[in-house]
Amino acid sequence: MKPIKQDRNSSLIKITLWIMAFFTSIPFLWLMKDAGRMIFSPIIYYDNGIFFVWLKNTSIFVGSALLISVLTCVTAGFVMAVLDVPFRRFLLFSTLVTMLIPITAMAMPLYVLIDRIHLNNTLLGLILASSYFPFGAFLSYLYYSSVLPQELVGMGRIDGLTDFGIYRHLGIPLSKSLISIVTFFSFVGLWNSYQLPRVLLIDPSRSVMSIGIEVFYGQGTTLIGIMMLIPSVLLYLASQKTIARGIFSGAMKG
Amino acid sequence: MRNYLKLTHKRSAQIVPSLMILPYVCFMFFCGIIPIGYGILEVRNPSWVNMDGGPETFIKVLQDFRVGPALINVFFLILIFVPLMAVTVLSISLLLDAIDLRGNALLRLLFLIPALIPTGVAVLFWVSVVGPEVVWDHSNIRWFIGSIAFSTGIGSWIVIQYGSLRSIPPEVLEAGIIDGCNRFQLAIRLKLPMISKYVAYMVILLIVSALQIFNEPNLLMFTNMTTDWSLSQIAFSYAFKAADFAGSSALSIMMLIPNIILALLFVFFTDFIKKSKNS
Numbered sequence: 001m002k003p004i005k006q007d008r009n010s011s012l013i014k015i016t017l018w019i020m021a022f023f024t025s026i027p028f029l030w031l032m033k034d035a036g037r038m039i040f041s042p043i044i045y046y047d048n049g050i051f052f053v054w055l056k057n058t059s060i061f062v063g064s065a066l067l068i069s070v071l072t073c074v075t076a077g078f079v080m081a082v083l084d085v086p087f088r089r090f091l092l093f094s095t096l097v098t099m100l101i102p103i104t105a106m107a108m109p110l111y112v113l114i115d116r117i118h119l120n121n122t123l124l125g126l127i128l129a130s131s132y133f134p135f136g137a138f139l140s141y142l143y144y145s146s147v148l149p150q151e152l153v154g155m156g157r158i159d160g161l162t163d164f165g166i167y168r169h170l171g172i173p174l175s176k177s178l179i180s181i182v183t184f185f186s187f188v189g190l191w192n193s194y195q196l197p198r199v200l201l202i203d204p205s206r207s208v209m210s211i212g213i214e215v216f217y218g219q220g221t222t223l224i225g226i227m228m229l230i231p232s233v234l235l236y237l238a239s240q241k242t243i244a245r246g247i248f249s250g251a252m253k254g
Numbered sequence: 255m256r257n258y259l260k261l262t263h264k265r266s267a268q269i270v271p272s273l274m275i276l277p278y279v280c281f282m283f284f285c286g287i288i289p290i291g292y293g294i295l296e297v298r299n300p301s302w303v304n305m306d307g308g309p310e311t312f313i314k315v316l317q318d319f320r321v322g323p324a325l326i327n328v329f330f331l332i333l334i335f336v337p338l339m340a341v342t343v344l345s346i347s348l349l350l351d352a353i354d355l356r357g358n359a360l361l362r363l364l365f366l367i368p369a370l371i372p373t374g375v376a377v378l379f380w381v382s383v384v385g386p387e388v389v390w391d392h393s394n395i396r397w398f399i400g401s402i403a404f405s406t407g408i409g410s411w412i413v414i415q416y417g418s419l420r421s422i423p424p425e426v427l428e429a430g431i432i433d434g435c436n437r438f439q440l441a442i443r444l445k446l447p448m449i450s451k452y453v454a455y456m457v458i459l460l461i462v463s464a465l466q467i468f469n470e471p472n473l474l475m476f477t478n479m480t481t482d483w484s485l486s487q488i489a490f491s492y493a494f495k496a497a498d499f500a501g502s503s504a505l506s507i508m509m510l511i512p513n514i515i516l517a518l519l520f521v522f523f524t525d526f527i528k529k530s531k532n533s
Contacts, residue, residue, distance in 0.1 A: 071277075084271060100462065102466060132281035236370070
């Protein structure tokens with residue numbers, strides 16, 4: 001009797017989830033309903049093709065900040081989990097605390113600082129202000145704590161590996177799934193970021209797409225919405241296996 | 255002498271790890287510690303609200319007539335939408351985790367998609383769905399902004415909480431099944447307590463995001479009802495409309511205080527640091 005009851009429960013759960021999924025994906029369905037009659041011209045010709053400037057700026061901003069944030073936080077997570085670094089507990093403590101302070105909360109203090117160092121209204125200022133990603137460092141710390149036990153590191157040292165050698169020969173080869181998940185979360189945050197670009201990039205010619213979207217309200221919204229959705233969905237598909245395996249693996253042992 | 259040599263050796267052995275973590279630490283200071291410190295220093299300068307400058311600016315910005323209504327707005331979001339979002343995220347994540355992996359990849363994607371839609375597009379979607387007459391009705395605006403935050407906010411949390419549920423070692427769940435737990439009991443008695451720190455993390459960030467809400471009301475400014483609707487918008491308007499950096503810094507720093515208290519409580523009441531000591 002029990003398996004039949006379990007099957008019935010599974011079906012009930014699946015039906016409930018599909019109904020909920022339908023309701024949550026209404027914005028997406030709304031976006032897709034006009035996909036067949038998307039009009040490119042209002043976007044392409046708006047303000048002498050400023051859309052392409054925004055696209056270029058977005059690519060530079062997201063590409064640079066993503067590269068910096070993934071590189072720095074994966075390395076930091078590795079160092080905090082595996083190597084002997086001074087103030088390790090303070091660094092971990094600061095990472096946990098700052099992980100709970102959204103970058104939007106820092107927007108105005110960051111604006112004041114960036115204005116004083118004359119980087120206001122520049123992509124460099126926005127990139128620098130957006131490259132700190134403590135959640136990624138925390139995920140990396142948990143990941144390396146579980147996949148790289150101290151015994152393995154010890155064996156590496158016996159084989160003559162230096163600290164950087166351990167990172168290069170053990171840390172990096174093991175980091176494929178970690179990088180995919182950190183890249184996904186960092187990318188979505190940067191790609192859709194609104195408040196920081198809104199505060200730091202006042203000049204429209206230096207703006208990015210998440211801000212520029214405001215001027216296309218109406219005919220261009222569907223196209224911009226779909227364009228902005230595709231990269232995030234593709235990245236999610238690339239990283240979903242890691243998510244299904246558990247993104248905090250190692251933090252729940254014993 | 256031996257101790258001194260040992261210490262010197264230890265210090266030289268720490269040089270490479272220190273250099274490896276240095277860029278991350280630089281960004282931590284640049285994006286976290288320095289702006290807060292600089293913001294506090296900025297409050298000393300004369301400002302539009304306090305011509306003399308100094309700590310009184312903190313009190314003067316609180317006396318701004320816009321702060322009271324903005325506080326009511328963000329507390330409304332914290333009291334109504336934060337619990338609603340937390341319960342929805344946990345229910346969906348537990349249901350996703352309770353069924354076979356086959357077929358739930360598409361479900362997870364469907365739940366995530368609203369979070370990937372930029373807020374600008376989401377706002378327009380909601381305006382189209384409810385109709386302009388609803389948006390222009392002043393009494394609806396809090397519910398409207400809350401609904402947008404709900405719609406765009408739950409997706410990525412479902413992914414994170416589902417990821418945390420998948421991190422529970424299978425042997426723990428098997429032990430629960432052997433002890434006679436059904437799926438509901440497994441969820442309530444085993445899974446939820448094991449992911450409690452990630453739930454706490456989510457609740458804190460949801461509260462903080464509601465406190466700092468900016469995007470949704472700012473994108474609805476064309477209705478003329480959401481100018482200075484939230485505290486972040488007031489801080490923004492101090493800097494950009496009144497060129498009052500001291501007032502803007504004072505308000506932003508005061509908004510950070512509950513944030514930092516919650517973050518410290520989280521760190522002290524979870525075992526992440528203890529775990530790091532043991533590892």
